[in-house]
Every structure is written in C-alpha cells, then in structure tokens.
Amino acid sequence: MRTIRKFEFLNARTIDEAVNTLAAYKGKAWPFAGGTDILRMMRFQPLPENLYPEVLINLKTISPSLEYIKEEDGILSIGALTKLVDIANNALVGERYSALANAANKVASPQIRNMATISGNICQLTHCLYFSKPDNRFHCLRKGGSECPAQLGDNRYCSIFGDVNGCVAVNTSDIAPALIALNARIKTNKRMVNAGEFWDVRVPGSTILDEDEIVVEIQVPRPPPDAKSVFMKFSIRSSIDFPIVNGAALIGDGVARIALNAVAPKPYRATKAEEVLKGKTIDETAAEEAAIAAVSEASPLSFNKWKISVAKAIVKRMVLNTKSR
Amino acid sequence: MSTRISFILNGSRVTVDVEPWESLLDVIRKKLGLKGTKLAFCRGACGGCGACTVIIDGRAVYSSILPAYKVDGRNVITIEGLASPEGLHPLQEAFVEAGAIQCGFCTSGMLMSAKALLDENPDPSDDEIKDALRGNLCRCTGYVKIIEAIKLASKRMRRPAGGG
Numbered sequence: 001m002r003t004i005r006k007f008e009f010l011n012a013r014t015i016d017e018a019v020n021t022l023a024a025y026k027g028k029a030w031p032f033a034g035g036t037d038i039l040r041m042m043r044f045q046p047l048p049e050n051l052y053p054e055v056l057i058n059l060k061t062i063s064p065s066l067e068y069i070k071e072e073d074g075i076l077s078i079g080a081l082t083k084l085v086d087i088a089n090n091a092l093v094g095e096r097y098s099a100l101a102n103a104a105n106k107v108a109s110p111q112i113r114n115m116a117t118i119s120g121n122i123c124q125l126t127h128c129l130y131f132s133k134p135d136n137r138f139h140c141l142r143k144g145g146s147e148c149p150a151q152l153g154d155n156r157y158c159s160i161f162g163d164v165n166g167c168v169a170v171n172t173s174d175i176a177p178a179l180i181a182l183n184a185r186i187k188t189n190k191r192m193v194n195a196g197e198f199w200d201v202r203v204p205g206s207t208i209l210d211e212d213e214i215v216v217e218i219q220v221p222r223p224p225p226d227a228k229s230v231f232m233k234f235s236i237r238s239s240i241d242f243p244i245v246n247g248a249a250l251i252g253d254g255v256a257r258i259a260l261n262a263v264a265p266k267p268y269r270a271t272k273a274e275e276v277l278k279g280k281t282i283d284e285t286a287a288e289e290a291a292i293a294a295v296s297e298a299s300p301l302s303f304n305k306w307k308i309s310v311a312k313a314i315v316k317r318m319v320l321n322t323k324s325r
Numbered sequence: 326m327s328t329r330i331s332f333i334l335n336g337s338r339v340t341v342d343v344e345p346w347e348s349l350l351d352v353i354r355k356k357l358g359l360k361g362t363k364l365a366f367c368r369g370a371c372g373g374c375g376a377c378t379v380i381i382d383g384r385a386v387y388s389s390i391l392p393a394y395k396v397d398g399r400n401v402i403t404i405e406g407l408a409s410p411e412g413l414h415p416l417q418e419a420f421v422e423a424g425a426i427q428c429g430f431c432t433s434g435m436l437m438s439a440k441a442l443l444d445e446n447p448d449p450s451d452d453e454i455k456d457a458l459r460g461n462l463c464r465c466t467g468y469v470k471i472i473e474a475i476k477l478a479s480k481r482m483r484r485p486a487g488g489g
C-alpha cells in the first residue's frame with residue numbers, strides 16, 4: 001500500500017505565528033486548513049522531492065478563530081477557516097449570496113464539505129491527469145520541468161482558453177467563480193486582493209500568495225437588491241466529482257458579472273458576455289448571444305473542443321436562471 | 326514526533342500516541358484494532374468512495390484524509406459504536422431486512438452517513454437521503470434498497486418501540 005509522506009504538524013496560535021513559521025521554513029511549510037486536498041497530495045506524492053512541505057501549519061488553532069460568517073454594513077465576511085457545510089447551510093448566504101451557497105453545496109460530498117474550508121478550496125492545487133500522477137511520473141512545467149505533457153497528450157479536460165506560463169491544467173475550485181461573479185475580495189495577512197486577481201500558475205502553487213502569506217477572510221459586497229446570483233456545475237458524476245466546467249453569474253439591477261472555471265488555468269471572467277448583456281432585457285436571444293460571446297475567444301486543444309459546448313450551455317442557462325426571481 | 330491524543334471513541338475515552346501523518350483511519354484500524362471502518366481503492370488518497378466514513382461531533386467525515394492528531398478531545402463514532410448490548414441499531418436491522426447489503430464493503434460507511442443524517446433530520450425526504458449519501462459509493466445494490474432501508478429505519482425510530 002502507498003504510504004503517506006511524513007511531515008511535522010504545528011499548531012499556529014496566532015496569524016503572526018503562522019506566517020512567521022511559514023517564512024522561517026522558506027516554502028517547506030504549507031498552511032493546513034481542512035486538509036482534504038493537501039493530505040491527498042501527501043499520499044499520492046505527485047511532486048518532485050524538492051517541492052514537498054516538511055511541516056504543515058494548522059490554521060484551525062489560530063485565535064481568535066478564523067471560522068465565522070457575519071454581515072456588517074453591506075459586506076459579508078467569511079473567516080478563511082469556515083467550513084463549506086456551514087456556508088452552504090447559512091440562511092443569510094443562501095438568501096442574498098445564493099451563488100456562493102450553491103457553489104459550496106456542490107463541492108465534492110457531505111463528508112468533504114464537513115471538513116473542507118473556503119480558503120483551502122480557493123487555494124487548492126490546479127491539476128491535470130499528468131500533474132496528479134504519483135511519484136512525479138510527469139515532471140511537468142508546474143513541477144519545475146521543461147514541458148507540458150498535456151499539450152500533446154490527453155487534454156480532454158484541460159484549458160479551452162490557452163495556457164498560462166505554459167500550463168493547460170484547469171483550476172477546479174467550485175468556490176472561485178462564485179467569488180468572482182459576486183465581486184468578492186480576498187483578505188490576506190498582507191493585502192486585500194480582488195477575487196479576479198487572486199489566481200496564478202506557479203511551481204506548484206495556484207495563487208498569487210507569497211510563501212509567508214495566508215488568506216484570513218473573504219469579503220463579499222451585498223449584491224444590489226434586484227440582482228440575482230446563480231451557480232452551475234457540470235461534472236461526469238453528479239454525486240461527487242470535480243467540475244468539468246462550472247460557472248457563476250450575478251445579473252440584474254444594471255449589473256452583469258459572469259465567471260467560468262475549470263475552463264482555463266485560472267478562473268475565467270467572461271467579460272465579452274457581460275458586455276453583450278449590458279442594457280438588455282434577459283430573454284432567450286440575449287442569453288444565447290451572451291453564451292456565444294463567452295466562448296468567442298476559446299482556442300481548444302486537440303481533445304477538448306466539446307468543452308466549449310458545455311461552457312456555452314452553462315452560460316446560457318445561468319443567464320436565463322437569473323431572470324426568474 | 327509522536328503526540329499523545331485522547332478522545333471519545335464510541336462512548337469510551339481512548340488515549341493513543343499518533344504520528345502527525347497518521348490518518349484517523351490508520352489509528353482506528355491498526356492501533357485500536359477496530360476493523361469495521363474500511364479503506365478502499367483510494368489507498369488513503371481519497372476518491373470520495375465513503376468506505377472510511379465515521380462521525381465526528383455529529384458530522385460524517387472521511388477518516389482516511391483526517392490526521393488522527395486532529396481528533397484530540399473530540400467525539401468519534403465508528404460502525405462499532407452503532408449496535409448496543411441489547412442488539413443491532415435500527416439502521417442495521419433495516420439494512421438487513423431491506424436487502425441493502427450485498428458484498429458489504431460500503432455498508433459501514435453507508436450506515437455512518439445514514440446515522441449522521443437521521444440524528445439531524447429524523448424524517449428525511451428521498452432527496453435528502455440521496456444528498457446525504459452522495460459521498461458513499463456502492464457498486465452492488467444500485468442504492469434503491471439502501472434508500473428503502475433508511476426510510477424504514479427512520480419510520481421505526483420515530484415511532485416508540487412496540488407502537489403500531
């Protein structure tokens with residue numbers, strides 16, 4: 001049986017202690033939230049030796065706790081360590097920020113949602129079939145290698161919007177598109193970042209975070225009263241699976257924001273579709289036009305043209321779903 | 326560096342030394358000798374099959390991707406904690422009666438998800454039952470009998486014993 005990679009576990013008591021420890025270990029320490037993504041990685045061991053953490057820093061023990069949901073002055077604040085189950089079941093989130101509640105409810109399975117946190121979800125490692133193979137079988141670009149095996153290989157689930165830094169793996173966070181559509185901000189111990197600028201493609205990380213930086217809070221401005229937000233996800237198994245394409249939209253009251261994920265190495269804001277909808281009444285024609293515009297810049301790889309149709313259908317349905325209140 | 330942890334397992338306090346990388350599943354099976362919680366094809370890397378499901382503080386979780394270290398001070402229920410000296414749990418009885426078990430490998434995980442559901446929602450709808458079982462795979466039964474069994478147990482548990 002595959003054995004898990006060994007590591008030390010440190011309980012951080014404060015945000016400062018967590019980030020100071022991260023800084024001291026120079027990339028050899030990683031934050032640990034719900035652990036559902038990180039422990040899989042430590043078991044499968046897809047990375048080369050030099051990239052593994054030696055220490056996992058438990059953020060759960062930070063005081064005051066980073067697990068909370070509150071709304072003040074028109075801003076919803078969610079602590080980084082808040083579990084997805086609690087976001088999915090929160091009445092306030094469900095009512096006013098429904099895309100976020102629905103996205104949280106569509107991540108994996110109840111067991112995962114009972115463990116997984118919002119910060120872990122948005123910081124999960126972007127992966128493809130090759131990246132995930134055990135024992136660094138494919139030393140790809142995101143592991144410090146020199147080529148991307150997916151570009152010429154099995155890329156049926158990969159990006160339809162080109163590469164970022166040569167990588168065509170897709171970001172599979174279900175929470176990410178909801179945060180972008182809802183115009184959320186991500187607060188770290190160092191700065192405040194707009195959700196649209198939070199993701200990146202690095203070796204091996206998937207965010208813009210520095211080695212000694214952690215997410216501490218997610219802030220979502222309350223949408224205008226007559227705007228409606230929706231989330232939609234297509235996956236192979238509907239019961240529990242990563243998204244093949246997902247998306248979120250916030251439309252109405254003069255606002256149109258549409259984001260897709262699992263279609264590119266970073267979450268994809270469908271600005272062309274947003275422009276099409278400006279000043280229009282939502283109907284079948286407008287939704288179809290928006291869907292066409294959303295994928296107008298797609299450039300599929302050898303095996304994933306089909307994902308364009310999926311993305312189009314998702315945009316169209318999301319737009320139509322924001323119509324009925 | 327191993328750490329001594331102490332938690333409530335099926336109603337009794339246990340104390341055990343664990344390594345930081347050891348999963349709760351490993352500790353339950355290997356160090357505490359309770360083999361009812363299963364490790365499946367994921368070999369601990371989690372494909373979401375649910376065979377390792379246990380209940381911690383009332384919520385169903387996968388024990389294979391939870392460091393044992395994290396259950397210090399908490400309340401853990403495994404399949405071994407379901408039956409009592411008086412007999413099987415109503416869910417177990419209903420699974421047997423409804424024929425909700427074939428090879429049996431998924432059964433302990435299914436029962437734990439079902440228990441977490443009924444503890445929180447004693448009278449779930451079909452859809453609520455399906456939602457609660459989303460993280461549990463069964464490759465034999467086709468789920469229909471499992472859902473029937475949970476409905477049967479829910480009915481019996483809501484009705485006082487001996488009642489019509």
Ligand SMILES: Cc1cc2nc3c(=O)[nH]c(=O)nc-3n(C[C@H](O)[C@H](O)[C@H](O)COP(=O)(O)OP(=O)(O)OC[C@H]3O[C@@H](n4cnc5c(N)ncnc54)[C@H](O)[C@@H]3O)c2cc1C
Binds near residue numbers: 031108373
């Ligand atoms: C069977 C299975 C199915 C899954 N299906 C889905 C799915 O459908 N949709 C989906 O979106 N995801 C899915 N996932 C991926 C993942 O488990 C979840 O997204 C989960 O939300 C991760 O959260 P966590 O708290 O467990 O993260 P962790 O594993 O604790 O952390 C994940 C990453 O984020 C970093 N991190 C965590 N918190 C912080 C912080 N505060 N600041 C900086 N970095 C941080 C960690 O260092 C790590 O690299 C699935 C996972 C499994 C095992």
